[in-house]
Amino acid sequence: MGRRTASTRLQAALAASAVAAATGVILTVPETPASAAAAGATGYASRNGGTTGGAGGQTVRATTGTQIHAALCGRASSSTPITIQVEGTINHANTAKVSGSSCDTADGVIELKQISNVTLVGVGSGAVFDQLGIHIRESSNIIIQNVTVRNVKKSGSPTSNGGDAIGMERDVRNVWVDHVTLEASGGESEGYDGLFDMKDNTQYVTLSYSVLRNSGRGGLVGSSETELSNSFITYHHNLYENIDSRAPLLRGGTAHMYDNHYRQLNSSGINSRAGAHAKVENNYFQNSKDVLGTFYTTTVGYWQVAGNVFDNVTWSPASGDYRPAGPNPTSNTTVSIPYAYTLDDASCVPGVVARTAGANKGLLVSDGSCAPQSPSPTPTPTPTATATTAPPSGTNLSIGAGSDGSGKAEGTSYGNVRDGDLGTYWSPVGTTGSVSVKWGSPTRISSVRIREAAGAGTVTGWRLLNADTGAVLATGGTAGTITFPATTLSKVTFEITAATGTPRVAEFETYA
Template sequence: MKRTPAWRIPAVVAALAVVSTTGVVLTTSQASAAGTATGYATQNGGTTGGAGGRTVHASTGTQIHQALCARPNTSTPITIEVEGTVNHGNTSKVSGDGCDTSDDVIELKRVSNITIIGVGRGAVFDQLGIHIRESSNIIIQNVTVRNVKKSGSPTSNGGDAIGMEKDVRNVWVDHATLEASGGEDEGHDGLFDMKNNTRYVTLSYSILRNSGRGGLIGSSESDTSNGYVTFHHNLYQNIDSRTPLLRGGDAHMYNNHYVGLVKSGINSRAGAHAKVDNNYFRDSKDVLGTFYTNELGYWQVGGNVYDNVTWSSEGSENHPAGPDPRSNTTVNIPYNYDLDRADCVPGIVSRTAGDDTGLAESDGSC
């Protein structure tokens, strides 16, 4: 895998702009997401988002929907550059040949070939989630999604910051900041959830923090049709559990920094297989194992650092991998990737992860 040095920051090409009759700014460039997809998102034909299509600038949720709906059909490629705060007050349902939208949520439903990328002063989805359903070839890059709720007021997207469900294929989420201000008791659900036959997904260079639930792959012990998900160079911070919860399928976690996992971390269960490479776990509890069930999962470990990690005892519905984590399976990874040293991961992730880092990536140096 070719690396992009941290000092080489990809940029969206500046372009001459005109304003359409809907208020959406249409640019003459064909800018696309910076960089290329990595991990499992490179499989199954790859993930290119809206590359090759028109670029549209939007500052509200309604304008995002207008851009989707104005396409000739649901598969016409499009890149939507977002600048500003998207919230319930400016996100309404729009109809058209290229969309299937709803009020109060960014709805990517039965569509394909779309990039949503934050530009300029940044893109914040405030208390409003991004919902991907029956869709494919989606890129979401350089955005913040915060405080999405499933109960209380306002509510959006079942409480997930980014949620994928039902026949979703090839999604790359990169340089995102996904955060909440509490757990289920405060009305929040997961930050990054995949359900009901979601496959070939990569989450890279992102921050997930201050939530009860980091995310899951599979909504129940019987929902095992999901998988082939890569997590790399992400920061999980102040999370109770689910970093992620994996039910069935394969997942690859490498070069992530996990800090302050309160109850449990990577929860591989119901026959799931997790490859866990060169991650740095700090000030956390039960960072790997099968938890809250006796439906066991499996893991292959190597090169990880466990810094002030505590482990509970083996018991009914509690099967920690530690205190001396050993592999109990082999997971074959079909793509090329470069590993940073685990002891370098905290510094690398602090410089590169999240939506306000200029899309910086690791250059392999410590």
């Protein structure tokens, strides 16, 4: 419908490391904003074992689509938990296929295929997927949060993801999409398809605190009148704005819509058909047409309505395959909801949604009091270590290895940290920076020893990173001997986060 208004595990890790080196190293992010993911999934995504994404796994940063794929491919397995923090614009030019045993990626789309336990979250100045869709297939336990996906096309150039901003298909379970902005610049005639589509046995999904706008199609559940394997979808505190239809289209299954603001639905809104059951409560429908009913089919669906506001909504007469629920919508079924939730009064939904929904809104949520607030995150433990003065036993594996870093002060060298000479050293430019030791083949280490040269500032804060994956191996204050669980890697980084003056690292020793 056209728009009428504008507006093998180790090999995988090494492959990921090589790609990251070519496109910008994936680094663990120093700062983590308060995250609604930490507060827990809501709606149907909280059922069927819950949706936790990458909780408990490593956290890495990506600034390109290729780095996102590299992070997925660098995991020990396709189910190893990972949180990928994304910043910047992700587009066709920086999104390439990466291969590995823990992933199945592709060019020109963010491919979350045959994987589980992944969080994709926008951080810093924001994450924008520009003309590039996110495709979830044969996957489970996925969180997508605080990102913008815009202008994904199925025709014209460039095309991605069949024209869907976010699309799920084939045996997908437990997906939570939260605080995202999904937008197009027209309808099918302009090359766009759906903003949020689910088909081929997709279940236990929640879309919350998000904006869907300027599209011919908001989204669907089920690809045909006979494809009825999709169910248990929650939509709450979302803004649907300037959408022609499919807000959403439901073919079979059960869906729950509460506390959403629907504004300028141009042709039709919630389309319950093919036996679908929708609970529609405390929503605010505004300046729209035929916001609920069974449309474009004689295979009817059902709804339970309560507490909704209809503000300047027009209704067409019922005829043939077009059956609006209005002008005075009443329930024709009862839908039982298996999870706890608290409703905002429909009268305050426009205000609450305006302050909370979409990317880069601070992840604000509502507790039913019509007063947006920050979520209550669950603190994530950080690996810590106390450096000792006792030297490790064994051979210093840094001798004969390579090295690099973030920058070096005049007269110093990265190579000085692995030459066995305490009289030479590396210093960062300023008081903070990083230096790495690297090998041409995978090397197993379980301790490092940082030896500082005398006569300069001393290290008072540091992090030790697996540079292949960005995982934090340990953090601490003063430098010395650092032990951690044995890890096989090709590069290890010592990052100085605080120091009293400019530090001098004489030796960066590594031991098995």
